Amino acid sequence: MRDAQPSAIFLKDYSVPAFLIDATELRFELGEEATTVHSCLTLRRNPASDNATAGLTLHGAELELLSLAIDGNTLSESQWSVSEETLCIAEVPDQFELRCSTRIYPQKNTSLEGLYKSSGMFCTQCEAEGFRKITYYLDRPDVMSVFTVEILADANTYPVLLSNGNRTDVETLEDGRTRVVWHDPFPKPAYLFALVAGDLQAVEDTFTTCNGRVVELKIYVEQKDLDKCEHAMLSLKNAMRWDEQVYGREYDLDIFNIVAVDDFNMGAMENKSLNIFNTSCVLAKPETTTDAGFQRVEGVVAHEYFHNWSGNRVTCRDWFQLSLKEGFTVFRDAEFSADMGSPTVKRVEDVSLLRSTQFAEDAGPMAHPVRPDSFIEISNFYTVTIYEKGAEVVRMIHTLLGPELFRKGSDLYFERHDGQAVTCEDFVLAMEAASGMDLSQFRRWYELAGTPELDVSGSYDAEQGRYTLTVKQHCPDTPGQTNKPPLHIPFSVALLGEAGALRLNLQGQEADSETADNTEMVLHVTEAQQQFVFSELPEEPVPSLLRGFSAPVKLHFPYRRDQLIALITRDTDGFCRWDACQQLGILEMTAAMESAKAGADYQLSADFSGALAQLLADDSLDKAMLAMMLVLPSEAYLAEVFKPVDVHAIHHARERLRRQLAEALREPLLQTYERCQDAQPYQANAEQIARRSLKNTSLAYLMLLGEEGIAQKAREQFAESQNMTDRLAALTTLVNNEDSAKAEALMSFYQDWQHEPLVINQWFQVQAASSAPGTLEKVKSLMNHPAFDIRNPNKVRALIATFCVQNAVNFHREDGAGYAFLADQVIALNRSNPQIASRLLQPLSKWRKYPEAAQQKMQAELKRILAEPDLSRDVYEVVSKSVS
Ligand code: 0A1
Ligand code: ZN
Numbered sequence: 001m002r003d004a005q006p007s008a009i010f011l012k013d014y015s016v017p018a019f020l021i022d023a024t025e026l027r028f029e030l031g032e033e034a035t036t037v038h039s040c041l042t043l044r045r046n047p048a049s050d051n052a053t054a055g056l057t058l059h060g061a062e063l064e065l066l067s068l069a070i071d072g073n074t075l076s077e078s079q080w081s082v083s084e085e086t087l088c089i090a091e092v093p094d095q096f097e098l099r100c101s102t103r104i105y106p107q108k109n110t111s112l113e114g115l116y117k118s119s120g121m122f123c124t125q126c127e128a129e130g131f132r133k134i135t136y137y138l139d140r141p142d143v144m145s146v147f148t149v150e151i152l153a154d155a156n157t158y159p160v161l162l163s164n165g166n167r168t169d170v171e172t173l174e175d176g177r178t179r180v181v182w183h184d185p186f187p188k189p190a191y192l193f194a195l196v197a198g199d200l201q202a203v204e205d206t207f208t209t210c211n212g213r214v215v216e217l218k219i220y221v222e223q224k225d226l227d228k229c230e231h232a233m234l235s236l237k238n239a240m241r242w243d244e245q246v247y248g249r250e251y252d253l254d255i256f257n258i259v260a261v262d263d264f265n266m267g268a269m270e271n272k273s274l275n276i277f278n279t280s281c282v283l284a285k286p287e288t289t290t291d292a293g294f295q296r297v298e299g300v301v302a303h304e305y306f307h308n309w310s311g312n313r314v315t316c317r318d319w320f321q322l323s324l325k326e327g328f329t330v331f332r333d334a335e336f337s338a339d340m341g342s343p344t345v346k347r348v349e350d351v352s353l354l355r356s357t358q359f360a361e362d363a364g365p366m367a368h369p370v371r372p373d374s375f376i377e378i379s380n381f382y383t384v385t386i387y388e389k390g391a392e393v394v395r396m397i398h399t400l401l402g403p404e405l406f407r408k409g410s411d412l413y414f415e416r417h418d419g420q421a422v423t424c425e426d427f428v429l430a431m432e433a434a435s436g437m438d439l440s441q442f443r444r445w446y447e448l449a450g451t452p453e454l455d456v457s458g459s460y461d462a463e464q465g466r467y468t469l470t471v472k473q474h475c476p477d478t479p480g481q482t483n484k485p486p487l488h489i490p491f492s493v494a495l496l497g498e499a500g501a502l503r504l505n506l507q508g509q510e511a512d513s514e515t516a517d518n519t520e521m522v523l524h525v526t527e528a529q530q531q532f533v534f535s536e537l538p539e540e541p542v543p544s545l546l547r548g549f550s551a552p553v554k555l556h557f558p559y560r561r562d563q564l565i566a567l568i569t570r571d572t573d574g575f576c577r578w579d580a581c582q583q584l585g586i587l588e589m590t591a592a593m594e595s596a597k598a599g600a601d602y603q604l605s606a607d608f609s610g611a612l613a614q615l616l617a618d619d620s621l622d623k624a625m626l627a628m629m630l631v632l633p634s635e636a637y638l639a640e641v642f643k644p645v646d647v648h649a650i651h652h653a654r655e656r657l658r659r660q661l662a663e664a665l666r667e668p669l670l671q672t673y674e675r676c677q678d679a680q681p682y683q684a685n686a687e688q689i690a691r692r693s694l695k696n697t698s699l700a701y702l703m704l705l706g707e708e709g710i711a712q713k714a715r716e717q718f719a720e721s722q723n724m725t726d727r728l729a730a731l732t733t734l735v736n737n738e739d740s741a742k743a744e745a746l747m748s749f750y751q752d753w754q755h756e757p758l759v760i761n762q763w764f765q766v767q768a769a770s771s772a773p774g775t776l777e778k779v780k781s782l783m784n785h786p787a788f789d790i791r792n793p794n795k796v797r798a799l800i801a802t803f804c805v806q807n808a809v810n811f812h813r814e815d816g817a818g819y820a821f822l823a824d825q826v827i828a829l830n831r832s833n834p835q836i837a838s839r840l841l842q843p844l845s846k847w848r849k850y851p852e853a854a855q856q857k858m859q860a861e862l863k864r865i866l867a868e869p870d871l872s873r874d875v876y877e878v879v880s881k882s883v884s
Contacts, residue, residue: 121198194271270307327390344574495541834872845882
């Protein structure tokens, strides 16, 4: 809990550590009451530090100090002092061995940081600053040490005892305990330390590396989950192979372990050779897991594995550099998932997330650069900006350099910095050195918060056969940053003619041609305003802009409707086709909302439904793409487009348009629904996933027609489907349409799956997301359901966060009850789990986007939270930055 005034720490204040720890020996005595941790640290003064006489200050929190000794001599109480967060020893030699014993209480640890218990097993989470809750230490990523870990625990209760690296010793003691020793030869920061003790079973496999080394792979789970590990194991092997082939990175130890735990604040953690996973990101089988769940497992397994190089072998100097490992690793996992499935679909999914969630963050009170300048609590900075915008920044470097030079750059980065803790600047320097490219202006992407906006216009001179694109850029002000200089924006373009993309002849400007036939180019937008002139164009082209979403910007171009339809039906860039659909959808939404305001009825435009009908008739189109193109812009994205955000008007207009679309496309949707039925046994491959996605999108539309015959199909699908994707899609549409079978379906679903917590979370989610009136009361009553547990983050996310984030009409109820509910939950979680409390709070922090009446109610709840005694640093930072 916080001191009177939590203060910010600043990147500009970084200094090297005064001491280094060459070796770390830990001995854990795991007990049912308490755990004792004995540490032996080999310390020496850091030659790079300019303070040669400094005392030793170690981090530590919530620890009971039992004893302290330097070089074998026990220290008396006058020789050290402890505060809530530190242990200081004023006088120490230049080189010494520090022995320290502490007592901790993992059974009482509800924050899920440090050592804690989950479903009877001991496990750890040390990133970012959790190790200090285990023992006193230099808990900062630039202190890298070789760890040896001894674990003692009751042999019956904890038959599996794991830590990082290789197991070097094991014995059974006379007192009924087992003693094991693990040694990790690679120096690492404390945040990568991990320990697991429990009654677990493993699924085993091997991987032979490119150099013929055999690596033992194990996924440890509870016995009942042994049948849900196959997909994670396959994903792991695919990721290991992919990293060799695409990045030349070979795995470096003889074992790689994954452990699944029920209670986990995030998705997973890349501890060296002992990844710890939220069960939701590792367990999958067709009967319990949706296609999206399968894809998430694949992506997260790969992400954590890729960290072995981008994060572990080369780590971060300080937490301001978090995106160095996260942005790069997200880029790597996105490319991997693209290669394993459908690249365009993956790209569209990622861009959707970025544009709804990251753009919102970048426009709100918590906006921060990819490399922040300051923070109060680092846990608040595991954000979509650090992860997803950070990945976009790496992607832009990839686009600017091209794949070969990018690979040269990454090779150089790994070679230069293997075993080091480095900065984002080191990454850019390696990319520059390998490519010869000047990225000086590009660096601003790391420094500036806010989403840049591109205002583009085009004009065609028929006589000269010239097309001129005028591009203006500006980046809005964000907290602490005004009047920003222009960024270096890679702007990928093509010009479409009637018969396809036209050859590009760009006058006088430097640009890289992307395609052999010269039909796509990356323009370097570097100034506040710039013109690009293309010549030898026999017809007025339709510009296809920001292809593949080549930069994380908001693009404005005054497209005519016929131009958007041209892009929808014949652009060769999948992202631009989808985006043109979204833009036409926004035009429809705008018109529908204006009509509603004037009390008039709006009728969906025929050109829009006509274009979608044309797509439905096109058998050559990827079905997953088609499914995405059929979906109107999400409410979350529309909340980024309309200002102020009237969530009720948006929801009702969107629902009306959806119904009208269903009416206009009834026949083709019915045919599509039937055509996409799968006779094959379930597989999580791209083709089947695409088919299910299109089938269930069609069903969701058809259900809006309120026809008994269609409802019957949904009920049948619910009752008969053997996989969770189809079953949950049917349940969702029965719930969303208040079907007569809703209550019974929810009940039978619960009966069938009450023994599977991950499935029950989906059951909570479906109910929490329903736009029906009274959902808040339903959510409150579900919080008293025996299957709900507020201490479990997955359940909080499934029920509470789903309601607050994905159910805008109910969360933004006009009486403010949704806001009060959220504030109550934040206050309840503030003490038990500050990280989850702070994350949950985010929707309230965006109050400025909403109409006046909502603003006041949201602010009042923020103030109520701020007035709470003992606010955690996590919650305090978000509330204090967003209130006022
Ligand atoms: N490094 C992990 C994410 C992670 C961060 C913090 C955690 O606990 C507070 C846990 C996991 C990743 O990127 O996957
Ligand atoms: Zn990561």
